[in-house]
Amino acid sequence: MKLNTEIRVNKITDEVWEIPVTEKSGMLVPARIYATSSILQSMDRGVFDQVTNVACLPGIRRHALCMPDGHWGYGFPIGGVAAFDLETGVISPGGVGYDVNCGMRLIRTDLTLEDVQPKLDRLMTELFRRVPAGVGAAGFVRLNRDSFDAVMTRGARWCVEEGYGWHRDLAHIEAGGCIAGADASTVSDHAVGRGINQLGTLGSGNHYLEVQVVSNDRVFDPETAAALGLAGQDQIVVMVHCGSRGFGHQVASDYLKTFEKAMRRYGIAVKDQQLACAPFRSVEGQDYFAAMNCAANTAFANRQVITHQIREAFAAVFGKSAEELGMELVYDVAHNIAKVERYPEGELLVHRKGATRAFGPGSPGLPPLFRQTGQPVICGGSMETGSYLLVGTDRAVRDTFGSTMHGSGRTMSRAQAKKTIRGEQLQQQMKQRGILVKAVSMSGLAEEAGFAYKNISEVVETVDRAGITKKVAELRPIGNIKG
Amino acid sequence: MAHSFRFLDDIALADLAFEAEGDSVEELFRAAPRAVLETLADPASVAATWERRITKTEADPADLLFEWLSDIVYWKDADGVVFHDAELSVRQEGSTWRLEAVLRGASVDQIAQTLHNDVKGITKHLYVVKQEGPRWFARVVVDV
Numbered sequence: 001m002k003l004n005t006e007i008r009v010n011k012i013t014d015e016v017w018e019i020p021v022t023e024k025s026g027m028l029v030p031a032r033i034y035a036t037s038s039i040l041q042s043m044d045r046g047v048f049d050q051v052t053n054v055a056c057l058p059g060i061r062r063h064a065l066c067m068p069d070g071h072w073g074y075g076f077p078i079g080g081v082a083a084f085d086l087e088t089g090v091i092s093p094g095g096v097g098y099d100v101n102c103g104m105r106l107i108r109t110d111l112t113l114e115d116v117q118p119k120l121d122r123l124m125t126e127l128f129r130r131v132p133a134g135v136g137a138a139g140f141v142r143l144n145r146d147s148f149d150a151v152m153t154r155g156a157r158w159c160v161e162e163g164y165g166w167h168r169d170l171a172h173i174e175a176g177g178c179i180a181g182a183d184a185s186t187v188s189d190h191a192v193g194r195g196i197n198q199l200g201t202l203g204s205g206n207h208y209l210e211v212q213v214v215s216n217d218r219v220f221d222p223e224t225a226a227a228l229g230l231a232g233q234d235q236i237v238v239m240v241h242c243g244s245r246g247f248g249h250q251v252a253s254d255y256l257k258t259f260e261k262a263m264r265r266y267g268i269a270v271k272d273q274q275l276a277c278a279p280f281r282s283v284e285g286q287d288y289f290a291a292m293n294c295a296a297n298t299a300f301a302n303r304q305v306i307t308h309q310i311r312e313a314f315a316a317v318f319g320k321s322a323e324e325l326g327m328e329l330v331y332d333v334a335h336n337i338a339k340v341e342r343y344p345e346g347e348l349l350v351h352r353k354g355a356t357r358a359f360g361p362g363s364p365g366l367p368p369l370f371r372q373t374g375q376p377v378i379c380g381g382s383m384e385t386g387s388y389l390l391v392g393t394d395r396a397v398r399d400t401f402g403s404t405m406h407g408s409g410r411t412m413s414r415a416q417a418k419k420t421i422r423g424e425q426l427q428q429q430m431k432q433r434g435i436l437v438k439a440v441s442m443s444g445l446a447e448e449a450g451f452a453y454k455n456i457s458e459v460v461e462t463v464d465r466a467g468i469t470k471k472v473a474e475l476r477p478i479g480n481i482k483g
Numbered sequence: 484m485a486h487s488f489r490f491l492d493d494i495a496l497a498d499l500a501f502e503a504e505g506d507s508v509e510e511l512f513r514a515a516p517r518a519v520l521e522t523l524a525d526p527a528s529v530a531a532t533w534e535r536r537i538t539k540t541e542a543d544p545a546d547l548l549f550e551w552l553s554d555i556v557y558w559k560d561a562d563g564v565v566f567h568d569a570e571l572s573v574r575q576e577g578s579t580w581r582l583e584a585v586l587r588g589a590s591v592d593q594i595a596q597t598l599h600n601d602v603k604g605i606t607k608h609l610y611v612v613k614q615e616g617p618r619w620f621a622r623v624v625v626d627v
Contacts, residue, residue: 044496072496074608074626098604098626135523135601136563136591194560204601205627206497246560249603249626253553256607273607414499414600414627415492441598483601 001037005048009033009040015466018063019052026056026271032063034400036462039068042411042454046072047079053271054082058279059089061345065400067355068462069379069409069454074098075274078354081403084280086340086347090268091285092277093259093292095351097336098252100292101299102207102243103174104333104356104378104406106389106475107307109314110326113213113234113478119317123211124436124479126313131209131306132201134440134483139200141305148196149184155297156332159304169304171369172329174357177300179339183290188254191291195247195298200305204444204483206407207242208383209306211479218474224391225473227373228330237475238327239387240306241380243336248295255288280349289338296337303332330389331376333357335406341365343401350401358392358404358469365402377469379460381408383437383480384430384450388460389472396468404469408456414447421446430480439482448482486514491622494609499600500624508544509573511612511619512582515548516569519555519605522625524565525597531567531587539582545612547573547580548621552605555586564588565596600627 003009007024009017015034021027031051033040047070054076055064061083070079075094084090116123132139141164143151150158156177159165170176202209216232219225225232244251259276262284263269268277278284307329311322318325338351342364359366359375366375374391381387385408396402412420423442426449430437439445463469486505494500499522503514520526537554541547558564566588573582591598604626611622 046496074606078497098606134591134593135598136559136565137593138563190557194557197563198560203603205603246556246603250557253604410497413492413496415490419492440593441600443599447600 001041003041004043004045007048007052015462024052024056027052029055029060029063031055033066033070034462034466035068036458039454039458039462043070044072047077050075050077051080053275054080056271057082057090057092057275057277058268059085061085061348065403067405068459069354069405069407071409073353075272076351076353079405079409080353081351081355081401083348083350083401086280086349089280089349090277091280091289091338091349092275092351093252093255093288094274094276095353096292096338097353098249099243099336100248100251100295101334102336103299103303104335104380105240105303105307106330106378107238107310108229108326108328108330109236111236111318113236116236120436120479123313123317124438124481126317127209127310128438128481130309130313131481133481134204137201138197139305141199143196143199145192148192151199151298151301152184152187152294153182153297154178155300156304159301164305164308169329171367173300173332174334177304177332179293179296181290182293182297184294186287186291187251187294191247191250191254194250195245198245198247199302200309201245202242202306202481202483203245204441206448207483209481210239210383210477212237212239212387212475212477214473214475218476220471220473224373228376228389228472229328230389230473238310239378239380239475240303242302244295244299245302247298251291251295255291258284292338296334300332331378333376333378341402348401352403354406355403356406357402358396359402360392360394360397363397377404379405379407379456381456382450382453383448383477383482384435385456386477387475388456389475390460390469391472393467393470400468404463405459408453408459410452411454412452417449417452418443418446420451421449435477436479437482441483445482486510488514488518490518495624498625498627500622502620502622504618504620506618508619511621512548512551512571512573515552515621515623516555519552519602519625520566522600522602523559524599526567528595528597529565529567530589532589533562533564533587535586537584537586540579542579544580547582548612549605549610551582551584552623556602556604558586559602563591565591565598602627
């Protein structure tokens with residue numbers, strides 16, 4: 001088998017591959033990659049280099065992991081998962097991802113394709129008008145420093161109290177939409193300056209808002225789907241992919257600088273500057289953790305305000321309230337975050353970067369609402385190919401620190417995608433296939449063409465067969481908003 | 484050719500990368516922001532109704548360039564603007580390098596401007612600033 005690396009990779013099962021500690025000087029634990037042989041062969045060299053670099057970080061436990069949607073990232077690979085001892089281990093912005101709490105949200109409706117199709121153009125126009133997207137876009141929520149501090153510390157809870165959502169939404173958000181331990185005093189004025197006007201905005205790049213259909217033939221687990229509010233029958237759902245915007249990125253940038261100096265003081269050497277880290281229990285480590293939680297809460301709030309706007313748009317187009325349209329939140333889950341969680345080894349700091357928490361049924365970390373089904377996992381595909389709803393498993397908790405994939409993963413550079421197709425051409429082609437796209441930037445649209453990504457179905461099959469998540473339903477796009 | 488830049492196809496799969504070069508440190512500092520400005524929007528489509536004076540000092544030109552490019556990203560978000568151009572001077576003062584710049588642009592206008600990608604940050608992945616013979620050269624990976 002030809003791989004994009006000289007590093008030896010041993011097969012454990014059809015979906016799990018291991019790089020032993022002997023393959024790189026300094027590795028403290030083996031690295032494990034979840035992939036079929038064909039996905040493994042398509043993975044870029046960065047995955048192998050970076051997952052083995054992560055395996056060298058102080059205090060790492062069991063394995064450095066990479067999910068099947070993995071590709072090169074800053075420091076950690078995208079798709080990377082690593083857990084660290086709280087006393088001897090480190091925390092790293094490169095292991096969280098710079099867009100802190102970039103994540104996915106899924107909203108159900110009682111509408112069907114038959115209801116929406118005749119009004120799709122108007123609906124997408126209304127959504128495009130109400131949910132700001134693209135470079136420099138500002139949100140409609142006006143905040144001062146005090147109210148932004150409240151957003152940082154209370155996340156989606158603040159939004160609901162301000163009227164942007166329903167109290168019952170909070171039970172359908174990871175950590176109730178409000179992570180404890182966020183401390184606004186650990187965040188720079190620079191970061192606040194970048195974030196204070198961006199609440200309720202999508203951003204650009206691979207972020208999107210998508211109107212999707214759940215067909216009967218794409219529901220793989222009807223019982224779980226029903227428990228989560230999906231009925232099939234060409235039901236309409238809405239998916240949102242975005243994060244903490246410039247604010248989260250500035251938090252990461254600020255602490256990368258802090259950690260570069262701290263590493264010298266603590267005698268930590270890393271194989272890549274983007275793996276800058278600090279002992280979790282150090283002042284610097286604790287400050288970053290508190291600031292990262294501020295960014296995570298801001299991302300929950302961002303998706304909550306966007307949800308409010310989506311509900312308003314649907315209500316305006318269909319002439320019924322969002323409640324009457326059944327627009328309940330299915331779930332909201334982070335895929336760029338570090339969290340303290342309990343495993344057999346004790347409490348560990350689990351970094352997930354382009355990876356989703358996937359707790360199984362009965363996990364003590366789950367609210368009662370999901371104790372039967374397991375935690376919902378929302379995986380976004382390219383805008384042309386569709387997305388998936390899955391649920392976590394007990395096996396994930398045992399094997400991958402309760403983690404799984406997050407999306408499809410790029411295989412082509414943005415520059416190459418733009419050379420292959422023009423945005424206007426792609427928009428037209430998608431329209432002919434029944435997908436209406438509204439985009440701020442046509443060049444940005446071309447960069448997100450479906451052929452620039454892995455086949456998400458193959459990635460989903462891998463985690464399903466590996467037993468770390470279970471397929472529930474595939475969600476087919478009919479409308480997409482991009483920055 | 485006083486300065487130039489080009490986008491790179493073969494690194495930063497999910498993001499964007501560019502190389503910039505100039506006949507001097509100052510020319511390099513003119514080339515690199517042009518790449519960032521063009522990543523955000525076509526500068527020709529952006530008026531110059533917003534202006535910000537920026538002064539920075541660093542011991543190392545590599546750190547100064549990183550801070551200069553990061554400032555452009557900051558003002559994009561803080562004031563909701565995209566950019567038309569930047570005028571600047573860079574000089575060495577003893578052991579430090581000093582940048583004085585005027586960044587010009589306008590509030591984002593999705594109708595009037597040709598907008599491209601939002602830039603979330605300048606990264607230090609594969610980041611290089613170096614002198615090669617008479618020319619100064621930089622490679623920058625931009626997180627989009």
